Amino acid sequence: MLIKKGAEASLYLEEWHNHKVIMKRRLPKKYRLPEIDMEIRSQRTVQEPENIHRAKEAGVPTPTVFMVDVVEANIIMEFIDGKQVKQVLDSLSSEEKRSLCRYIGELIGRLHSHGILHGDLTTSNMILTPEGRVVFVDFGLSGLSTELEARGVDLHLMKRAFQSTHYKHAEESFAAVMKGYVEVIGEELTENILEKIREIEGRGRYISREER
Amino acid sequence: MHRSAMSYCLGIESTADDFSVGILSPEGRILANVISAYIPEGGGIHPREAARHHAEVAGRVLAEAFREAKIEREDVNVVAFSQGPGLGPCLRTGATAARALASYLGVPLVGVNHCVAHIEIGKLVTGAIDPVALYVSGGNTIVSAFEAKKYRVFGETLDIAVGNCLDVFAREAGLRQGEGMPFGAMVEKLASDGETLISLPYTVKGMDLSFSGLLTAAVQSLHEGKHRVEDVCFSLQETAFSMLTEVTERALAHTEKPEVLLTGGVAANKRLQSMLSEIAKEHEAKFCVVPKEYALDNGAMIAWTGILAYRHNMTVPVEKSFVRLRWRLDEVYVPWVEG
Numbered sequence: 001m002l003i004k005k006g007a008e009a010s011l012y013l014e015e016w017h018n019h020k021v022i023m024k025r026r027l028p029k030k031y032r033l034p035e036i037d038m039e040i041r042s043q044r045t046v047q048e049p050e051n052i053h054r055a056k057e058a059g060v061p062t063p064t065v066f067m068v069d070v071v072e073a074n075i076i077m078e079f080i081d082g083k084q085v086k087q088v089l090d091s092l093s094s095e096e097k098r099s100l101c102r103y104i105g106e107l108i109g110r111l112h113s114h115g116i117l118h119g120d121l122t123t124s125n126m127i128l129t130p131e132g133r134v135v136f137v138d139f140g141l142s143g144l145s146t147e148l149e150a151r152g153v154d155l156h157l158m159k160r161a162f163q164s165t166h167y168k169h170a171e172e173s174f175a176a177v178m179k180g181y182v183e184v185i186g187e188e189l190t191e192n193i194l195e196k197i198r199e200i201e202g203r204g205r206y207i208s209r210e211e212r
Numbered sequence: 213m214h215r216s217a218m219s220y221c222l223g224i225e226s227t228a229d230d231f232s233v234g235i236l237s238p239e240g241r242i243l244a245n246v247i248s249a250y251i252p253e254g255g256g257i258h259p260r261e262a263a264r265h266h267a268e269v270a271g272r273v274l275a276e277a278f279r280e281a282k283i284e285r286e287d288v289n290v291v292a293f294s295q296g297p298g299l300g301p302c303l304r305t306g307a308t309a310a311r312a313l314a315s316y317l318g319v320p321l322v323g324v325n326h327c328v329a330h331i332e333i334g335k336l337v338t339g340a341i342d343p344v345a346l347y348v349s350g351g352n353t354i355v356s357a358f359e360a361k362k363y364r365v366f367g368e369t370l371d372i373a374v375g376n377c378l379d380v381f382a383r384e385a386g387l388r389q390g391e392g393m394p395f396g397a398m399v400e401k402l403a404s405d406g407e408t409l410i411s412l413p414y415t416v417k418g419m420d421l422s423f424s425g426l427l428t429a430a431v432q433s434l435h436e437g438k439h440r441v442e443d444v445c446f447s448l449q450e451t452a453f454s455m456l457t458e459v460t461e462r463a464l465a466h467t468e469k470p471e472v473l474l475t476g477g478v479a480a481n482k483r484l485q486s487m488l489s490e491i492a493k494e495h496e497a498k499f500c501v502v503p504k505e506y507a508l509d510n511g512a513m514i515a516w517t518g519i520l521a522y523r524h525n526m527t528v529p530v531e532k533s534f535v536r537l538r539w540r541l542d543e544v545y546v547p548w549v550e551g
Contacts, residue, residue: 007461007491031490032454035409040454120418124466141418153370157418163542164364200370 105180152196223515226306227298234512263301292518295323296536333513349476367419406446
């Protein structure tokens with residue numbers, strides 16, 4: 001059963017050896033050349049499960065991967081029961097919101113301290129389970145790097161996701177994320193990364209002068 | 213001052229290399245849209261040189277717009293100008309002309325955001341109502357959609373604009389642009405004779421894009437001399453446009469908007485159009501491409517957005533009408549759109 005038709009991949013909820021699973025299929029995109037298409041699909045299908053495993057080692061909850069088919073660009077993985085942080089965040093009290101964002105920041109910190117970049121840190125890619133765990137999903141654009149620039153871009157995406165989807169409380173939410181992040185990464189490095197984020201924003205097209 | 217109900221808005225555009233004046237009726241009839249482009253002798257746009265061009269042609273372009281619209285100066289009851297974002301000297305030249313005209317006519321002045329104007333004129337001329345907009349030009353690369361009184365930015369370039377990437381590459385390849393044949397069109401023409409795909413860096417970070425690495429790699433493979441220029445153009449276009457289309461599709465899947473609107477100078481590219489119409493079809497959205505005259509920087513878009521803003525009393529006193537070089541699309545309050 002198709003549960004989400006994304007741009008990058010489609011997600012199907014299936015029964016697989018008595019497990020409720022997500023089948024992630026990267027279908028060919030007709031708009032791009034077959035060479036580019038094949039390259040992007042197979043590359044992401046390989047790197048996604050690799051980084052899902054690395055994230056687990058870093059102590060970040062992720063779905064268990066059951067099967068990978070590089071030729072067809074399919075991944076079968078555990079279905080995570082819960083709600084997207086995107087759906088719940090705005091309905092939380094400010095206390096709960098802060099604590100959830102702080103926890104998310106801690107998880108991002110763990111990823112970064114292990115050299116992992118999620119590549120698409122949005123609140124739709126974080127599932128809040130009934131037990132209160134936050135599971136990071138969709139590592140399709142993930143990568144490995146410990147460079148300030150790469151970490152800055154990763155966090156900048158998180159900030160942008162708050163601004164576009166949770167614009168009413170974007171600033172406090174991101175500040176709470178950074179509170180959790182600094183606990184893992186440490187003050188000095190975090191300060192350098194924040195500086196980098198400011199640089200990235202200044203580079204971005206036409207930031208208003210007041211914000212520079 | 214009493215004015216008759218039937219009066220017009222004149223818009224002045226001068227953010228970069230074009231100086232343009234448009235005149236529209238309140239219901240959105242385009243009476244005039246005169247554009248004068250500054251073409252540099254060589255290299256990119258020199259802001260002061262472009263501004264000098266604007267100052268030189270301003271009088272003539274204004275007079276021509278009035279002639280084209282077949283109206284008198286007194287028929288104009290609002291003057292709008294592009295207040296930003298853009299190149300300082302260019303913006304100031306347009307703003308000066310707008311202030312002078314508004315003061316002379318004794319009519320209100322409206323400062324318009326250039327990026328908002330691109331989307332609004334696109335909606336007017338294509339009939340799109342609530343699109344995901346891909347705005348691609350020499351200075352901007354933005355994927356946007358309307359949500360809660362603002363055009364939200366869903367994705368944008370982290371470094372250079374895609375149009376800039378194509379322009380710089382074209383200059384590196386020794387091409388020279390002329391009237392009616394901009395760099396983008398030349399790259400497109402060469403690309404149509406390309407056969408072999410060269411692997412170039414494809415950089416999508418979430419919803420955001422980066423073109424600087426792609427540009428460097430394309431220039432390098434050109435200078436290595438192992439590839440035909442046609443093949444490099446072809447590979448550059450295929451890679452850059454695949455990136456743009458992927459990000460636009462993500463915004464479309466996320467927002468579930470009913471339309472895709474393609475605008476800006478790069479919108480004229482047929483290959484980009486075909487890629488975007490493909491994803492629009494897949495998501496059952498209508499694909500709307502803005503005709504060249506209104507996709508390039510133009511005064512009509514400023515006049516039209518001026519009308520929309522004026523209806524909500526968003527005028528600006530002359531003494532506060534300073535230009536805003538880095539005025540972001542998502543900073544603008546847009547009360548005239550429902551939703």
